[in-house]
Amino acid sequence: MYNYDLPDSVKVLEDGPIRTVLLNRPDQLNATNDEMLVALERIWAQLAADPGARVVVLTGEGRGFSAGGDLEGQLALEDMTRGEVDEWAWRQLEVARRTVLEMLAFPLPVIAAVNGPAVGVGMSLALGCDIVLASDRAYFSDPHIAIGLVPGDGAGALMPLHTSLLRAKEFLFTGDRIAATQAVEIGIANRVVPHERLRDEATDLAMRMARLSKTALQGTKRTLNAYAINAMGASLDVGVMSERATIGSPEHLDSVRATLHRIRRQETAHKP
Numbered sequence: 001m002y003n004y005d006l007p008d009s010v011k012v013l014e015d016g017p018i019r020t021v022l023l024n025r026p027d028q029l030n031a032t033n034d035e036m037l038v039a040l041e042r043i044w045a046q047l048a049a050d051p052g053a054r055v056v057v058l059t060g061e062g063r064g065f066s067a068g069g070d071l072e073g074q075l076a077l078e079d080m081t082r083g084e085v086d087e088w089a090w091r092q093l094e095v096a097r098r099t100v101l102e103m104l105a106f107p108l109p110v111i112a113a114v115n116g117p118a119v120g121v122g123m124s125l126a127l128g129c130d131i132v133l134a135s136d137r138a139y140f141s142d143p144h145i146a147i148g149l150v151p152g153d154g155a156g157a158l159m160p161l162h163t164s165l166l167r168a169k170e171f172l173f174t175g176d177r178i179a180a181t182q183a184v185e186i187g188i189a190n191r192v193v194p195h196e197r198l199r200d201e202a203t204d205l206a207m208r209m210a211r212l213s214k215t216a217l218q219g220t221k222r223t224l225n226a227y228a229i230n231a232m233g234a235s236l237d238v239g240v241m242s243e244r245a246t247i248g249s250p251e252h253l254d255s256v257r258a259t260l261h262r263i264r265r266q267e268t269a270h271k272p
Contacts, residue, residue, distance in 0.1 A: 002050035010039040011061075012047070017054035017210040018203060019047055026062025031070050032121050034092075040125070041095050044102040054214060055206040056106075058129055059113035059199065060122075065138065068120025071147070074256050077248040085248035092247075093240045096121065096153035100236060103128035104225050107218045109209055113202035114138040114180075114189070124154025127162060130221060131205065132189040134180040135198045140188060143175030144243070147259055148251035152239025157232050163187040 004012045013020040021043060023030040032040070047053055060066055077085050103110065103125075112129035118140045126132050126140065134140075142159075144151035151172050159168040163186045171178060183189035193201045209217060246252055 002046070002052065004043075004046050004050075006039050006043065006046075007035045009033070009036040010043060012043070014052070015203065016207075017052060018057060018206045019050065019053045019055075020057045020059065020203075021047075023058075023060040023066055026060075026064075028070070029064035029067035029117060030060040030062070030122070031067040033070050033073065037092070037095050037099075037121075041099045041102060044099075044106045048107055053108060054210040056108055056110045057113055057199075057202045057206055058110055058125065059202065060115050062116075064116035064122075065112075065114045065118040066120075066122025066125060067117055068122050068143075071256050071260055075253070075260075078253055080248070082248070086244070089244045089247040093153055093244055096124070097236060097240050100124065100128055100154050100158065104229055107221065109206075109217060109221055111202050111206055113198050114140070115195070115198055117141070120144065120151075120155075121153060124158060127155060127158040127188060132183075133191060133193050133198060133202055133205070134183055134189040135195040136180055136192050137195045138180045138183075140178040140183050141175060142172055145173060146175040147255040148249060148253075149246045150239060150243040152236075152241070152243030154236075156239040157236040159188065160235075161228050161231055 001014045006012065009023070009025050011022040011024050013022060023036070025031060025033070025036065047056055077088065080088065109131070110129040112126040112132045114126050114132060114134045116135065116138055118126045118138060120142055123140045123142050142151045142155040144155075150156065156168075156172060159172065167186050170176075178186070178188070180189065180192045184192055
């Protein structure tokens with residue numbers, strides 16, 4: 001097997017010509033920390049260099065696809081100067097921007113097997129894939145705006161490529177959850193799959209693609225993603241700059257504290 005240089009939070013599993021990328025922080029619903037974000041930026045070059053890889057499946061370990069960014073870590077911004085916050089935000093958002101561009105330029109087809117919540121950056125990762133299969137237990141959401149942030153690190157640029165601008169505005173202005181069936185209706189997922197069949201369906205589809213002409217398949221993806229990159233235009237850069245301006249603001253930090261307080265109250269209420 002090709003020697004991948006990745007942390008434990010991101011794994012690559014080999015099955016013939018298929019490579020399954022596994023987001024591997026199940027106890028945190030695969031919420032992203034700094035280590036995972038950097039790995040997700042760099043993994044695409046490693047997959048492209050793997051001579052045996054033909055198709056990639058992206059999924060999460062455990063109950064979630066990815067619950068998004070680590071809110072606890074964002075509270076550390078309170079102890080930073082504005083300059084330090086800007087530097088931290090720039091590093092984070094540059095990684096996110098490059099990840100989106102790496103996914104769009106990546107030559108192999110990528111199938112998202114969304115096995116649970118795909119929130120924030122999790123939703124962006126799903127939207128950056130070529131085909132999205134959603135478990136009947138999955139939902140999508142980008143609640144950046146609910147914690148005082150611009151959804152600039154992916155979904156703001158990617159969502160209008162898959163659905164209408166009006167639909168994108170509705171869900172990014174509100175941060176509302178999008179159930180799996182509704183995700184198919186509005187065009188951000190291809191189909192809903194029974195949860196217990198999700199990995200098998202993704203593998204079967206990947207195997208079907210792997211039997212096709214490699215040159216034709218990659219050329220087709222390149223053609224379609226040229227449209228996506230052109231349609232996205234400057235929106236990714238505008239989104240990154242806009243989100244950077246909101247990170248660490250009083251509205252952001254107050255919203256993070258309130259969200260964490262609500263989560264902790266819910267966890268306490270559900271304890272036996």
